[in-house]
Amino acid sequence: MSLLQIKNLNVEIEGRKVLDALDFYIEKGEVVALLGPNGSGKSTLAKIIAGDSRIGISSGEILFNKENILKLSPEERVKGGIALAFQNPPEIEGLKMEDFMESISQKKEYFKDEKLLLREVNKGFSGGEKKISELMQLTSLNLKLIILDEIDSGLDIKRTKQVADTIKKYFIDNGVAVLIITHHGDILDLLKPTRTNVIIDGKIIGKNEDYKSVLKTVKKYDFEKCKKCTKFLSDR
Amino acid sequence: MILKSAKNVPNFYQIDNRIEKAEGLDGVIILPSFLAWEKFKWTHEYFGKKPKQGFFLWIQKSVSQRLNTLVEIQSKNILQEMSNLIFVEKGLKVELSSLCQSTNAVKGKHLALAKIVIKENSFVNYFQKNSWKKEDDFKAHYQFFLEKNAKLKTSIVNQSSGAKVSTREDVYLRGKKSSADLRIKMMAENGGVFNSESFMYGEDEVRGHLECSGLIVDKKSQITSIPGIVCSSNRAELTHEASIGKISEEKLMYLRMRGLSEKKATELIIKSFLDS
Numbered sequence: 001m002s003l004l005q006i007k008n009l010n011v012e013i014e015g016r017k018v019l020d021a022l023d024f025y026i027e028k029g030e031v032v033a034l035l036g037p038n039g040s041g042k043s044t045l046a047k048i049i050a051g052d053s054r055i056g057i058s059s060g061e062i063l064f065n066k067e068n069i070l071k072l073s074p075e076e077r078v079k080g081g082i083a084l085a086f087q088n089p090p091e092i093e094g095l096k097m098e099d100f101m102e103s104i105s106q107k108k109e110y111f112k113d114e115k116l117l118l119r120e121v122n123k124g125f126s127g128g129e130k131k132i133s134e135l136m137q138l139t140s141l142n143l144k145l146i147i148l149d150e151i152d153s154g155l156d157i158k159r160t161k162q163v164a165d166t167i168k169k170y171f172i173d174n175g176v177a178v179l180i181i182t183h184h185g186d187i188l189d190l191l192k193p194t195r196t197n198v199i200i201d202g203k204i205i206g207k208n209e210d211y212k213s214v215l216k217t218v219k220k221y222d223f224e225k226c227k228k229c230t231k232f233l234s235d236r
Numbered sequence: 237m238i239l240k241s242a243k244n245v246p247n248f249y250q251i252d253n254r255i256e257k258a259e260g261l262d263g264v265i266i267l268p269s270f271l272a273w274e275k276f277k278w279t280h281e282y283f284g285k286k287p288k289q290g291f292f293l294w295i296q297k298s299v300s301q302r303l304n305t306l307v308e309i310q311s312k313n314i315l316q317e318m319s320n321l322i323f324v325e326k327g328l329k330v331e332l333s334s335l336c337q338s339t340n341a342v343k344g345k346h347l348a349l350a351k352i353v354i355k356e357n358s359f360v361n362y363f364q365k366n367s368w369k370k371e372d373d374f375k376a377h378y379q380f381f382l383e384k385n386a387k388l389k390t391s392i393v394n395q396s397s398g399a400k401v402s403t404r405e406d407v408y409l410r411g412k413k414s415s416a417d418l419r420i421k422m423m424a425e426n427g428g429v430f431n432s433e434s435f436m437y438g439e440d441e442v443r444g445h446l447e448c449s450g451l452i453v454d455k456k457s458q459i460t461s462i463p464g465i466v467c468s469s470n471r472a473e474l475t476h477e478a479s480i481g482k483i484s485e486e487k488l489m490y491l492r493m494r495g496l497s498e499k500k501a502t503e504l505i506i507k508s509f510l511d512s
Contacts, residue, residue: 050493054485078495090486094512095504103504104494120512137494 001066003028003177004049004082004145009060011044011202018044020202022060026145029175031192033211035185036199037223042181043087045199046149049179050084051077064145081144085134085151092121097133105140111166112136127154131163139170145177152187164190185215198223244333246306248291252314263297269319279321282351287319290348293332295324302331309337309344309372320350327357336374337367341398344368348376354386356411362390370398370426377404380418382442384411393421393510396428396457405434409442409472416443421510422450422480424457435464438472450480451509453502 002025011019018041026032036042048055049062051074061068069077077083092100098117113132122130131151138146148167152160164187171178172191180191188196188211196211197204200223208214247266249257260266272279272292279292291305309316324330338344346368354360368374374396380388394401401424407416422430436444450459465474483505491501 052489052493054489073498074489074492075495075497078493083495084493086490090484090490092487092490092505092508094508094510100494100504103500104491104496106495121508141495 002026002063003030003065004179005063006045006049007061007063009045009048009062010058011041011048011055012058013044013055018202019048022199022202022204024197024204026177026179028144029172029177030194031172031178031180033180033182033185033188033191033193033196033214034199035182035196035214035218038183040199040223041202042183042199043149044202046084046147046179046181049077049147050074050082078141078143081142082147083138083141083143083145084147085131085138085149087150087153089122089130089134091123091125093123095121097121101137101140104137106142107140110136110140111170128156128159131155131159132166135163135166135170139166143171143176145179146171147179147181149181150183151180152182152184160187161190163187167191185211185218188215244302244304246304248293248305248307250289250291250307250316252309252311253289253316258291261299261301263295264299264303265292265294265296266303267292269321272321282321282323282353283319288317290317290319290321290350292320293322295322295328295330298328298330302333304332305334307334307336307346308339309342309346310339312342312344314342314344316344316346316348318346318348318350320348322350322352324352324354324358324360326355328355329359331361333363333365335365335367336376337365338369338372338399341370341372343371345373346375350376350378351381352378352388353381354383354388354414356383357385358383359387360389362388364390364392365395366393366401366403367395368397368399368401368428372399374399375402378406380405380407380416382407382409382411382414382416385413386411387414388416388418390416390418391421392419393423394430394432395423395510396425396430398426398428400429402431403433407436407444407446409436409438409444412441414442416445418444418446420446420448420461422448422459422461423453423506423510424450424459425453425506427454427456429457430459430461432460433462433464435466436474436476437466438469438474440469441471442469442473444472444474446474446476448476448478449509451506452480452482453506 004026006024009022196214197207269287269290
């Protein structure tokens, strides 16, 4: 039985179909990638799994440990072990990171960036600092599944390696399942997912166990042309 | 509740209509206003009439510690009529903090007129917090008078949890090269109602900025904010900003996605707004 199982998920936002009969699963402790262009529905899917109640779901179900979690609040989902690292987290002026961490942390020991702890939550953070801050928050929680939304975007090689090492040490090595949502896939070489899915226009158009093969296909044909190239991806 | 840390120990402390403490220090005279009226005739010009209540701070030397005043209503149906005068002599650097609050929902009424006079070349960092609860009635008028090259940095934080709050601030930049930065925060919840008017007046080669921001936590609450700047010289540089908003759903969702309940997340957002 999968840790996370999404069945026939349909989402419309302002009359536009954002997720279209989407089926998806992640096993316990598995590292899975979701690759897709801008506007393909990746971030919407991430937010829905994490419990963003502002997004209305037309139909479908999301099972986590066999339980339908669609009616659970975001905080109940965190208690259950699901958390999302945001691509663009909001700035919370006036709230110190160290006070915020004290409010949310469920563990004494977690990955800490001492310099960020002295600042206000996400205020003036660079792209890299945002990613580190998001990871710091997630490492303080007891989780079973983390969703990383564009965790590698805007990072240089050194930062990408730092982020990947942190993900390995705190999550993958501890049996936490990881869903990597990415646009260009650079971090996949470091995290080596066991399955890679391609999403376009709210639909998973193909998946493959070999992430290198998927990246090669995407780089060769681009995402747009990929709509017609599902034969390059095994449709298991 | 007396503020806990030593830094916040009040120099003037009033509960209901009882003065608990009025203790000066070297270079700072602190008295109940009615005693200041009797002792120093020059204060009549500022008080206008003999004050019933309130505090008088006459700062004659720079002090390294922050000066604190605390005025509370703890009992039911109390009326406080405060007339406060803070007088900062020339060339000083002063930090002031003033807190007015009700400790419970006691239907208190607090009326305050405060005058803060900053003489030549002095700098004042002034923090005022007012926190009122259900069915309290709070009316306050703060007037700041700045002489030549005087500088003022002020933050006024008003919280209303079901209280009716009416405030007015007037900053008079009278002396050449005087400057002021006035930031006003208003947070209304549980049916709290705010009427706030804030004005800055510039006469000659002065600089001032006025910023009013409000946070409405629920549908029952209301904030009216009227900021104004009045320039009577083409060499005065005055600016203002005003905004009133509700709790950001994006921030709320973000905090809840870290495991905080909606209530706890809301409290953190309010606290961050007031602390920013």
